[in-house]
Amino acid sequence: xxxxxxxxxxxxxxxxxxxxxxxxxxxxxxxxxxxxxxxxxxxxxxxxxxxxxxxxxxxxxxxxxxxxxxxxxxxxxxxxxxxxxxxxxxxxxxxxxxxxxxxxxxxxxxxxxxxxxxxxxxxxxxxxxxxxxxxxxxxxxxxxxxxxxxxxxxxxxxxxxxxxxxxxxxxxxxxxxxxxxxxxxxxxxxxxxxxxxxxxxxxxxxxxxxxxxxxxxxxxxxxxxxxxxxxxxxxxxxxxxxxxxxxxxxxxxxxxxxxxxxxxxxxxxxxxxxxxxxxxxxxxxxxxxxxxxxxxxxxxxxxxxxxxxxxxxxxxxxxxxxxxxxxxxxxxxxxxxxxxxxxxxxxxxxxxxxxxxxxxxxxxxxxxxxxxxxxxxxxxxxxxxxxxxxxxxxxxxxxxxxxxxxxxxxxxxxxxxxxxxxxxxxxxxxxxxxxxxxxxxxxxxxxxxxxxxxxxxxxxxxxxxxxxxxxxxxxxxxxxxxxxxxxxxxxxxxxxxxxxxxxxxxxxxx
Amino acid sequence: xxxxxxxxxxxxxxxxxxxxxxxxxxxxxxxxxxxxxxxxxxxxxxxxxxxxxxxxxxxxxxxxxxxxxxxxxxxxxxxxxxxxxxxxxxxxxxxxxxxxxxxxxxxxxxxxxxxxxxxxxxxxxxxxxxxxxxxxxxxxxxxxxxxxxxxxxxxxxxxxxxxxxxxxxxxxxxxxxxxxxxxxxxxxxxxxxxxxxxxxxxxxxxxxxxxxxxxxxxxxxxxxxxxxxxxxxxxxxxxxxxxxxxxxxxxxxxxxxxxxxxxxxxxxxxxxxxxxxxxxxxxxxxxxxxxxxxxxxxxxxxxxxxxxxxxxxxxxxxxxxxxxxxxxxxxxxxxxxxxxxxxxxxxxxxxxxxxxxxxxxxxxxxxxxxxxxxxxxxxxxxxxxxxxxxxxxxxxxxxxxxxxxxxxxxx
Ligand SMILES: Cc1cc2nc3c(=O)[nH]c(=O)nc-3n(C[C@H](O)[C@H](O)[C@H](O)COP(=O)(O)OP(=O)(O)OC[C@H]3O[C@@H](n4cnc5c(N)ncnc54)[C@H](O)[C@@H]3O)c2cc1C
Numbered sequence: 001x002x003x004x005x006x007x008x009x010x011x012x013x014x015x016x017x018x019x020x021x022x023x024x025x026x027x028x029x030x031x032x033x034x035x036x037x038x039x040x041x042x043x044x045x046x047x048x049x050x051x052x053x054x055x056x057x058x059x060x061x062x063x064x065x066x067x068x069x070x071x072x073x074x075x076x077x078x079x080x081x082x083x084x085x086x087x088x089x090x091x092x093x094x095x096x097x098x099x100x101x102x103x104x105x106x107x108x109x110x111x112x113x114x115x116x117x118x119x120x121x122x123x124x125x126x127x128x129x130x131x132x133x134x135x136x137x138x139x140x141x142x143x144x145x146x147x148x149x150x151x152x153x154x155x156x157x158x159x160x161x162x163x164x165x166x167x168x169x170x171x172x173x174x175x176x177x178x179x180x181x182x183x184x185x186x187x188x189x190x191x192x193x194x195x196x197x198x199x200x201x202x203x204x205x206x207x208x209x210x211x212x213x214x215x216x217x218x219x220x221x222x223x224x225x226x227x228x229x230x231x232x233x234x235x236x237x238x239x240x241x242x243x244x245x246x247x248x249x250x251x252x253x254x255x256x257x258x259x260x261x262x263x264x265x266x267x268x269x270x271x272x273x274x275x276x277x278x279x280x281x282x283x284x285x286x287x288x289x290x291x292x293x294x295x296x297x298x299x300x301x302x303x304x305x306x307x308x309x310x311x312x313x314x315x316x317x318x319x320x321x322x323x324x325x326x327x328x329x330x331x332x333x334x335x336x337x338x339x340x341x342x343x344x345x346x347x348x349x350x351x352x353x354x355x356x357x358x359x360x361x362x363x364x365x366x367x368x369x370x371x372x373x374x375x376x377x378x379x380x381x382x383x384x385x386x387x388x389x390x391x392x393x394x395x396x397x398x399x400x401x402x403x404x405x406x407x408x409x410x411x412x413x414x415x416x417x418x419x420x421x422x423x424x425x426x427x428x429x430x431x432x433x434x435x436x437x438x439x440x441x442x443x444x445x446x447x448x449x450x451x452x453x454x455x456x457x458x459x460x461x462x463x464x465x466x467x468x469x470x471x472x473x474x475x476x477x478x479x480x481x482x483x484x485x486x487x488x489x490x491x492x493x494x495x496x497x498x499x500x501x502x503x504x505x506x507x508x509x510x
Numbered sequence: 511x512x513x514x515x516x517x518x519x520x521x522x523x524x525x526x527x528x529x530x531x532x533x534x535x536x537x538x539x540x541x542x543x544x545x546x547x548x549x550x551x552x553x554x555x556x557x558x559x560x561x562x563x564x565x566x567x568x569x570x571x572x573x574x575x576x577x578x579x580x581x582x583x584x585x586x587x588x589x590x591x592x593x594x595x596x597x598x599x600x601x602x603x604x605x606x607x608x609x610x611x612x613x614x615x616x617x618x619x620x621x622x623x624x625x626x627x628x629x630x631x632x633x634x635x636x637x638x639x640x641x642x643x644x645x646x647x648x649x650x651x652x653x654x655x656x657x658x659x660x661x662x663x664x665x666x667x668x669x670x671x672x673x674x675x676x677x678x679x680x681x682x683x684x685x686x687x688x689x690x691x692x693x694x695x696x697x698x699x700x701x702x703x704x705x706x707x708x709x710x711x712x713x714x715x716x717x718x719x720x721x722x723x724x725x726x727x728x729x730x731x732x733x734x735x736x737x738x739x740x741x742x743x744x745x746x747x748x749x750x751x752x753x754x755x756x757x758x759x760x761x762x763x764x765x766x767x768x769x770x771x772x773x774x775x776x777x778x779x780x781x782x783x784x785x786x787x788x789x790x791x792x793x794x795x796x797x798x799x800x801x802x803x804x805x806x807x808x809x810x811x812x813x814x815x816x817x818x819x820x821x822x823x824x825x826x827x828x829x830x831x832x833x834x835x836x837x838x839x840x841x842x843x844x845x846x847x848x849x850x851x852x853x854x855x856x857x858x859x860x861x862x863x864x865x866x867x868x869x870x871x872x873x874x875x876x877x878x879x880x881x882x883x884x885x886x887x888x889x890x891x892x893x894x895x896x897x898x899x900x901x902x903x904x905x906x907x908x909x910x911x912x913x914x915x916x917x918x919x920x921x
């Protein structure tokens with residue numbers, strides 16, 4: 001029996017722990033968090049009823065919803081208590097500059113509040129360093145664990161990945177359904193495709209989505225995948241040890257050093273797997289390799305948001321049921337010297353909170369409420385991601401042990417954003433939808449939380465994520481992705497962790 | 511010491527009692543109403559004979575009682591009669607220390623009866639330990655008496671026409687006054703006949719009212735001076751009319767006849783350092799919580815157009831306390847509708863400033879159930895209403911935009 005020490009219980013850490021435990025190995029899970037984000041009550045009234053009743057639940061835990069989080073995902077405001085994301089940077093000695101760093105010290109990591117959008121990376125997305133075929137098996141296993149729902153029957157299916165075990169797609173809101181129907185009638189446009197989003201949200205079984213539209217305020221029934229839930233399942237394995245509240249500060253061959261309540265602890269294992277989220281894992285890895293003052297690129301998928309109106313739906317009612325995550329996905333070819341495409345998501349505005357939308361409107365708050373009321377039945381919010389090549393961030397491990405993170409957009413990000421907007425405007429107009437002028441706004445670098453490719457497989461680390469010169473220490477989260485494409489990367493991160501763990505489990509057993 | 515306080519249930523008497531007791535004095539009270547504090551009390555008004563037992567064992571008398579309305583001729587005023595009776599009784603009981611609460615306006619030939627009465631009584635204090643305290647404009651504490659009237663006056667209107675605005679007044683905080691009066695009772699040597707208990711530095715009455723508006727009400731007040739003759743004429747007219755209000759010309763004359771005294775020597779001799787007026791007034795204003803609630807009413811109305819519910823208001827105050835630096839804003843206007851003209855167009859929603867606070871208010875209003883405008887027409891408004899609403903909103907916002915560009919700058 002081989003002993004594995006895994007740092008982090010987010011999607012990556014849990015994806016590695018499962019195959020190792022199933023293969024009968026001993027696993028020690030170290031997590032800096034004391035617990036997970038408390039899930040909301042399962043029997044809460046649906047969003048429209050909450051709005052009728054004026055439930056302060058909508059103000060988030062501890063009134064955290066009143067924080068100014070305009071630059072971030074609204075979920076940080078509505079789901080997380082204010083201290084949820086506060087400890088990550090100081091606890092991991094990360095110092096972001098011009099970079100909206102989001103991380104957490106909690107069981108389940110950021111999957112406590114993620115958007116659950118999943119796409120499989122193809123060969124292009126992996127930049128050739130890792131054949132997509134090497135992940136096929138893992139994608140299937142992970143899809144099963146996630147309770148992935150969606151369809152193989154539309155234009156986005158091949159983009160998200162075909163042939164995966166899927167639960168039936170969740171019902172769309174009338175606005176999204178209308179848009180998709182128009183798209184189907186008109187056919188694709190070559191550079192543009194539209195289809196359902198692929199989501200780690202269960203539509204079947206005991207934890208099926210109850211369609212209460214409250215996703216933005218946390219899932220009460222466990223329909224949205226959260227690796228904290230899976231951690232609870234894994235506890236059934238007798239050879240698993242979970243160590244909460246330990247912040248790993250240093251790793252080396254066969255050991256990890258951590259602090260708990262000021263006390264220094266040491267953990268031994270045959271292998272140490274780092275899954276503390278890309279920035280934290282990168283710092284631990286760089287320190288282990290002794291790469292001080294070496295500047296490395298860290299990628300994110302630069303993003304922007306826009307609002308779009310479907311005039312045909314003006315004056316209609318709002319949906320009484322549905323889910324509140326991304327309804328539709330779209331893909332737009334970017335052309336130009338940069339690689340491939342932009343990926344976008346469409347949300348139904350009625351399932352979001354008006355203040356988050358209004359934050360990007362030049363109207364008065366009162367005017368925005370009136371304006372949104374009129375538009376809401378036909379209002380979609382778009383979130384568009386560009387490939388990581390449009391990001392220009394870097395990390396440097398300083399001699400004092402601090403990881404300095406410098407954020408930035410590549411110079412051609414804004415031109416690309418404008419081109420993308422123009423292309424989208426054209427394509428959506430054909431479908432009777434109008435991007436509101438002036439509504440587009442770029443996220444701060446990093447705010448979309450698709451971090452990765454600091455220590456790319458094949459360039460820095462081995463195919464199994466092992467650090468050069470530090471045998472037995474592997475990085476298994478987004479940090480070792482060869483690329484950060486426009487697609488959401490967590491599904492690929494989980495599949496890659498699963499792949500590495502399966503390989504290591506096999507090696508150890510033989 | 512055992513101290514007799516007359517008028518011990520009034521605006522000054524109440525805190526004076528408490529201060530005296532806190533210093534370990536035994537207190538006996540003569541007043542019309544029973545004082546709140548558990549002290550020995552004798553019901554008395556100025557026309558009644560002095561109760562026999564009240565002076566037993568008394569070391570000092572603090573005579574605060576004053577009757578404002580009198581239907582008698584000035585020479586037979588209740589205050590003269592009562593004070594003389596009290597003074598005589600005190601002398602007879604062998605009490606040497608007698609402190610008369612008098613006023614800065616106590617002057618021979620003062621414009622108002624109050625000033626003349628106090629002058630007359632002061633001149634009758636012939637004993638070595640019989641003194642008069644010339645008290646300035648008392649402020650602070652519960653909004654009672656003249657202080658309460660002034661606070662209300664400064665808070666009601668945006669523009670206040672007023673007489674005597676250029677007269678200098680010399681304020682003294684209620685607590686400082688109590689301290690001063692007690693020191694007069696306790697002092698061993700009485701080397702002065704009158705003691706000025708008032709700020710040596712005077713402010714004009716107009717400036718005082720503006721200061722009250724700013725510190726107590728957090729608003730700006732414009733004070734317009736009125737000529738005295740005109741006002742006296744107006745008072746006559748009003749009083750002649752069959753109206754439910756009557757204005758006492760005595761009050762008008764009191765304002766018109768304000769004078770100043772030099773109190774610095776008296777204060778030094780007493781070792782009394784008066785608190786700085788502005789700081790003391792700031793402490794008299796509502797606490798930050800109340801200011802935040804008030805701010806919440808305005809901002810929530812501005813974003814939702816309806817009177818906010820209490821729980822919305824609480825959420826606002828708590829939100830600002832937690833995430834918005836807890837400091838109330840000084841709003842450019844208290845009119846919710848007008849506030850829209852000041853809403854900045856772009857820039858971050860800093861929760862310590864107007865834009866961020868409005869966003870906070872919007873987030874609270876967005877949870878619904880306040881009867882005002884919400885961003886969700888769950889059952890649909892119908893096409894026509896939606897389009898009309900949109901056109902109207904955009905028209906209003908279009909008009910507001912250039913105004914906000916100017917007024918919203920830097921907020
Ligand atoms: C609002 C939001 C929406 C998102 N939506 C999507 C989406 O739709 N699709 C998608 O693919 N991705 C999405 N993401 C990103 C996704 O959540 C992350 O990619 C994913 O959680 C990364 O998993 P991870 O296991 O690598 O790291 P994390 O989830 O960050 O977990 C890190 C773990 O490591 C632990 N840890 C950290 N430091 C230490 C330390 N020093 N010692 C010990 N333990 C430590 C933490 O406690 C935690 O358990 C979203 C993120 C956010 C914030």
